[in-house]
Amino acid sequence: MKEYDVIIVGAGPGGSTAAKEAAEKGLRTIFFERGRKPGEKNSSGCGLGPRMWRDFDIMKELTPEKCPSMREGAAARNYFVNNDGDVSGYIMTKPTDSVTYEPARSWITMNCYRSEFDPWIAKFATAAGAELKTSTLVTGLLKERNRVIGVIDEHGEKYRGFVIGADGAVSMVARESGLRERWKQQQVTIIPQYDFQCSPSKIDDIMGDEALAVWWSAIFPASYQVFFHDGFHIGLGNWMTWWDKNPLYYLNKVVNLEYFQRLARILEGKPREFHAHLLPWQGGPHDTHTDNVILIGDAGGFPCPLEAEGIYPAMVTGRAAIETAAQALSAGDTSKNFLDLYDRKWMASSVGEEFKTGPELASIWRALPFSPHATMSWFVPMLMELIGGIIDWSEPHAVRVRQIARRMKRYLPQAIPFIMKEVIPLLTAILGEEKMNLLTDPGKLMATMPEVEEAIALAFMESDKEERKN
Numbered sequence: 202m203k204e205y206d207v208i209i210v211g212a213g214p215g216g217s218t219a220a221k222e223a224a225e226k227g228l229r230t231i232f233f234e235r236g237r238k239p240g241e242k243n244s245s246g247c248g249l250g251p252r253m254w255r256d257f258d259i260m261k262e263l264t265p266e267k268c269p270s271m272r273e274g275a276a277a278r279n280y281f282v283n284n285d286g287d288v289s290g291y292i293m294t295k296p297t298d299s300v301t302y303e304p305a306r307s308w309i310t311m312n313c314y315r316s317e318f319d320p321w322i323a324k325f326a327t328a329a330g331a332e333l334k335t336s337t338l339v340t341g342l343l344k345e346r347n348r349v350i351g352v353i354d355e356h357g358e359k360y361r362g363f364v365i366g367a368d369g370a371v372s373m374v375a376r377e378s379g380l381r382e383r384w385k386q387q388q389v390t391i392i393p394q395y396d397f398q399c400s401p402s403k404i405d406d407i408m409g410d411e412a413l414a415v416w417w418s419a420i421f422p423a424s425y426q427v428f429f430h431d432g433f434h435i436g437l438g439n440w441m442t443w444w445d446k447n448p449l450y451y452l453n454k455v456v457n458l459e460y461f462q463r464l465a466r467i468l469e470g471k472p473r474e475f476h477a478h479l480l481p482w483q484g485g486p487h488d489t490h491t492d493n494v495i496l497i498g499d500a501g502g503f504p505c506p507l508e509a510e511g512i513y514p515a516m517v518t519g520r521a522a523i524e525t526a527a528q529a530l531s532a533g534d535t536s537k538n539f540l541d542l543y544d545r546k547w548m549a550s551s552v553g554e555e556f557k558t559g560p561e562l563a564s565i566w567r568a569l570p571f572s573p574h575a576t577m578s579w580f581v582p583m584l585m586e587l588i589g590g591i592i593d594w595s596e597p598h599a600v601r602v603r604q605i606a607r608r609m610k611r612y613l614p615q616a617i618p619f620i621m622k623e624v625i626p627l628l629t630a631i632l633g634e635e636k637m638n639l640l641t642d643p644g645k646l647m648a649t650m651p652e653v654e655e656a657i658a659l660a661f662m663e664s665d666k667e668e669r670k671n
């Protein structure tokens with residue numbers, strides 16, 4: 202049996218960060234990758250956010266020479282697709298004045314293929330002295346008196362040491378250690394995506410500084426498009442409980458939109474690869490460790506509860522896991538009790554801050570862009586009415602405002618319960634109950650209510666008259 206201080210299963214961003222941190226602390230470290238190299242599958246996640254540059258020095262060394270697919274983008278486009286499958290409007294957004302982290306004022310994501318990013322990040326671990334074993338599937342955990350003591354690989358080779366589960370969404374370490382069974386259907390999403398190849402100059406000319414697009418829709422769950430130096434991904438997902446048809450049926454709805462087809466044509470996009478992945482997406486991680494075992498990244502359920510950004514949380518939890526393991530090893534105590542320290546560490550980080558409002562964020566997201574038929578079917582026309590209705594030269598503007606107000610009234614029976622059920626709890630979680638009570642103070646509300654009611658009644662009386670005239 203081979204002996205190590207730390208054994209890491211998986212060489213994704215989480216595993217490689219953990220391996221680097223462990224080797225730098227002088228711990229004898231091995232990390233395993235079932236692929237021929239890290240990132241072999243060019244899977245999924247590829248938008249890297251600014252906090253990675255703020256919190257991980259290695260990111261400053263990521264250049265287009267090392268990662269040729271890299272593309273920096275400052276803008277995000279939000280398309281709104283209505284019940285008829287038409288793009289009824291779009292909004293382009295850029296970082297705003299309230300952003301305080303200076304680099305984040307000029308770009309929102311740096312996009313690069315995982316087939317380039319994962320091997321790049323793994324090199325920092327091997328340079329620090331960690332041993333990388335590729336083309337090796339770790340098939341099980343070694344146990345002594347029911348306690349995990351190491352791992353066994355597909356060739357029957359045994360390794361003894363502290364175990365970090367960095368093995369992604371379908372984590373063997375999580376299951377074999379008894380931390381959990383498979384994810385429940387409501388905790389995990391499935392995401393198919395197409396990768397298109399385009400010429401870099403076309404992308405630059407046509408997309409300019411756009412990094413990504415989100416397709417908010419009444420006919421399919423929210424879809425994302427990420428632009429790289431020489432291509433783009435288009436994908437969509439939803440929780441396993443949602444699908445009434447094969448996910449590809451919905452992804453093809455995006456691809457078949459007239460608007461998307463036109464964009465693909467002018468970009469001269471050619472389909473290159475198809476991927477489908479699982480991604481845990483939940484309000485809060487739990488059962489993250491047991492005796493001699495810690496789960497990080499997707500294995501521990503750490504993707505952001507709102508947008509499922511998962512690379513940064515994988516790296517943050519990788520670092521927190523190694524700090525914990527190092528303390529546990531030097532104290533000679535790797536019991537679950539000692540490892541509770543891991544939870545305290547990640548909870549004190551930016552990842553933990555995100556999960557403080559995790560249940561509310563996950564809930565509103567699930568109920569909005571991922572409920573196309575139930576919510577987006579009224580939300581998209583309501584939003585378009587609100588922001589686009591005034592762009593009309595068929596009537597005087599005052600008449601248009603009244604027409605818009607009348608139309609908005611129709612959405613209230615759906616919008617008000619949504620606000621009460623999803624928005625108020627989220628605002629309460631963010632602002633705290635005390636401040637929310639001030640905002641929704643019944644006394645103050647009641648004092649202004651008669652005036653508001655009178656104004657609304659007057660507006661509708663006016664527009665009724667207008668309509669009768671026409």
Ligand SMILES: Cc1cc2nc3c(=O)[nH]c(=O)nc-3n(C[C@H](O)[C@H](O)[C@H](O)COP(=O)(O)OP(=O)(O)OC[C@H]3O[C@@H](n4cnc5c(N)ncnc54)[C@H](O)[C@@H]3O)c2cc1C
Nearest residue numbers: 211213214215235245246247248339368369498499511512
């Ligand atoms: C479609 C999609 C789009 C996404 N977009 C983004 C995005 O834009 N930005 C972002 O930050 N996040 C994104 N994410 C999330 C992100 O991809 C993950 O959260 C992130 O990869 C998690 O990193 P990890 O190291 O925990 O696990 P992974 O990246 O899943 O790495 C696990 C590694 O372990 C290996 N492995 C697994 N089991 C074994 C085993 N038994 N033995 C040996 N090796 C094993 C795997 O081959 C893999 O290399 C996206 C996810 C999906 C599915």
